[in-house]
Amino acid sequence: MVGEKGFSSVNFVQGKNVEFYKVLRKRVNGYFKDKNISRHANSAMVFKTICMVSMYVIPFVLILTLGIQSWAVIGLWALMGFGMAGCGLSVMHDANHGAYSKNPAVNTFIGQILILLAGNPSNWRIQHNVLHHTYTNVTNLDEDIAPPPFILRFSPHTKRHKIHRFQHIYAYFFYGLMTMMWFVSKDYTQAMRYKKMDLLKTQGLTFKKHIRNIIVNKLLYAAIFIALPFWLSPASWYITLTGYILMQFICGFILGIIFQPAHVVPTSNYPMPDKSGDIEADWAVSQMYNTANFAHESRLFSWYVGGLNYQVEHHLFPNICHIHYRKISEIVKSTAEEFEVPYHSYATFIGALKEHTKMLYDLGNKDIAPAIH
Helix, strand or coil, X not given: CCCHHXXXXXXXXXXXXXXXXXXXXXXXXXXXXXHCCCCCCCHHHHHHHHHXXXXXXXXXHXXXXXXXXXXXXXXXXXXXXXXXXXXXXXXXXXXXXXXXXXXXXXXXXXXXXXXXXXXXXXXXXXXXXXXXXXXXXXCCCCHHHCCCCCCCCCCCCCCCCHHHHHHHHHHHHHHCCHHHHHXXXXXXXXXXXXXXXXXXXXHCCCHHHHHHHHHHHHHHHHHHHHHHHHHHCXXXXXXXXXXXXXXXXXXXXXXXXXXXXXXXXXXXXXXXXCCCCEECCCHHHHHHHCCEEECCCCHHHHHHCCCCCCHHHHHHCXXXXXXXXXXXXXXXXXXXXXXXXXXXXXXXXXHHHHHXXXXXXXXXXXXXXXXXX
8 A cells, every 4th residue: 555655656657558648648739739729718718717606606695685584595505505516616626727827826816716615725736636636546645535434435445344335325425525524624634644745845835834824714714604694694593504504515515426426437447556656557548547537418517517527638638728628538539549548438427427326336345356458
């Protein structure tokens, strides 16, 4: 197993198909050059940003100003949950990848939206950009497959407990708690872990400064989205509390069912380094083994989830704005076929969820071996 301090010694060694990513990058770069378009956001992306932020902010303003005292206000909180998820999937995600704009200052500013979603941008960039995208599905390094071990099992390389037999049933409930955990505890535990792993320097932070930023962020979030509704909304406190919890649950649930079916599926092979710290695969080829797309034909769905149904394209080109994924997916798929590299894609979102649920069942009931391609 890879320890917390061992991530820097893990390397992807050049195996077969080493030319795949070189050729693919050249073709994708050629696409943008031939079309004479930027790989960053365009006017359609700006419009989407306005829509997503509005879906989150406008219902909140109405909660504070309309004077609704009945349970009807719950509908506005629910809409906020969809807007909160939309901001995370379609706006914040691109910005914190540096894909929204060619101007780093713009990306940093828009990426701060995460503070208003109860998260911390620096922790997110370490977890997502440094660890998840580099070591996709590598146990003990990719935190996206590292839920609380006594509750969920996402990797065949971790210990199986009796309770995991039922995780295919209860996992989706815990997905709904994701963003609440950001606010309550996860950012603090991550800060401690990243200090041990010496990763805070990737964000230009000291531990003291990072903890101070987290505390300030949480206080700002709590003042706006918790204190203000209890103070200004005429609804009873239990209605307001129910609405807030519902908003968080909807957001967390949506994030969970979008991200997990892209990696925790039967086709994933969960690479592990050998004693020398080497993973016997080219990095890009490993991404192809451990990532899956879904629902390519659903334009509205793709629009709302920030193109993250094109996870293969996103993992290979995280610095390209998702607004371009549908077009470059044709290049990625044809190049994968040419080099005989797997390109996993489920026709529908429901199909992807079924495969994810099947994988949860298998991980909970069997000591399964990772898929071999």
